Amino acid sequence: MIAKHRLYAGAALGLAAAAFGFGVARLTQPDAPAAHVAAPPAAETGPRDALTISPQAIAASQIGVAAAGTGTLDRAIIAAATVQATPDADAVLTARAPGTITRILVRMGDTVRAGQTLALIESRDASQITADRAAAAARVGLARRQLERERGLLAQGVSPRADFDAARANLSVAQADALRATAAAGAVRVTGDGRFVAVTSPISGRLTMTAARLGQYVAAETDLFHVADPRRLEITAAVPPGEAARIRSGDRVQLIVRDGQTIAGRVRAATGVVDPQSRTATVIVTPSASGSALAPGQMVQARIFASGGVAHDGVLVPQDAVQTLGGRDVVFLRTAGGFQAKPVQIAGRSGGTVAIADGIKAGTRIATRNAFLIKAELEKDMGGEE
Structure with a gap:
């Protein structure tokens, strides 16, 4: 019996010594590295608003810079047209x-x-x-x-x-x-x-x-x-029926031939009759005296400035100058170090020209030709740097 009690006492002393040793070891060991916890994702950032670029790089990229102009933007109707001789010619x-x-x-x-x-x-x-x-x-x-x-x-x-x-x-x-x-x-x-x-x-x-x-x-x-008689010509333009209602006799027309040359003209008459095959209305245009570049059978593009359309007075810029950056319509202002994106409000578009209602003033120097290159450079940082 006495021998059994001595055995139990020895076992208890051994367990106590082992527990004391484990505690000392935990206290003397360096802290273990904390488990890796995923950091919350960084919020996506929009594109930068400013681009630093040297004049030499601007010239090499063929980025055009010009001052915003003023004028009246007419709502032009673009139509395919055919040159033909007048019935008496x-x-x-x-x-x-x-x-x-x-x-x-x-x-x-x-x-x-x-x-x-x-x-x-x-x-x-x-x-x-x-x-x-x-x-x-x-x-x-x-x-x-x-x-x-x-x-x-x-x-x-x-x-x-x-x-x-x-x-x-x-x-x-x-x-x-x-x-x-x-x-x-x-x-x-x-x-x-x-x-x-x-x-x-x-x-x-x-x-x-x-x-x-x-x-x-x-x-x-x-x-x-x-x-x-090549001197007596008229142009028949095919316009959508909904647009034809805005055209009046005497409205100004700009005729664009294949080589990019432009010839002035006037609307002589709008028939108001819709062709059942093409579903377009015919508008008769008389070219000006400078229409010697035209020939019967030739295809041209007609920009008809309908008097029934909407006109906008104010700041006018080329269509290529307006870009979409971060969901906003912007132009790029020329700065001492490069370009700065400037949000603008668009009043209307017509024939490659944009009317600006708010955002810049006439005379402001902006990027025009190849402005999309600036946009592409600014969008490189979309979503943050890696």
Whole structure:
């Protein structure tokens, strides 16, 4: 029994010594590293507002700098348009009578004047028309002599009044026949010798098409030549129906040709009729006297400054100068060290120009060409640096 108590006492003393040793070791050891706790994510930051850049870098990047201007921004309507000759400046020349083409006096591209003969057609119809005209003229002469004889007989009391009236009626009929024959000869352009029908141009212009061939037999009304006057042109612009209601006669138009040249014009008429195929309305534009760069069939772009649109007076800047940075419309002010983003309020846009309602004043120097390069550089820090 005594031996068992001694055993329990020894075990208790051993446990106590072990516990004391563990406590001493904890107190004498250096602090263990704290468990890694994830730091709260940093809040995302927007792009910077300022960019430091040297004049040499600005020149190398081809960033344009200019002063903001002033003026009036009209709400322009952009429309595709086609150049064509006016109805009285585009002539189709046909054969007035059947026959054989014996002479062609012009070539493609030649300039012709009104009344000029372009070709001759030898025609039997021309001979018949000439003969009819001569016979009608002879009948007029005969009827006139008979009337003069009846007038003399009536004055002498030899012939009754009825014979004189009949002679006068015969003269009127003969004159009507002669007028018809002369008109027929003129309509087919019969030459003086009565052998040929002349193909003549009713307008001055340039020969744009020829289908005539020497020795070719053609029927009446065969299409032989086209003549157009390039000085008398009009432009048909196709505009959306909703925009067409704002256009008025006399509205200013800017025509842009393929090489970037601009030509002034005016709206002559707005038809107000919507084409069922294209679903667009047609607006007729008359170019100014400087429209020599235009040609029939040419495609151009028309900027129509509709008087029914909204106009904005104030600060005007190029469209490329306005960028979106951090969800805001900004322009980049030129500073001593580079550029500073400046929020602006846009009043309207039209044809590559932006009207600024608030944010900058006229004369403020801003980045214009390649301003997007500044935006791209400022947005590099979006979300914080890594």
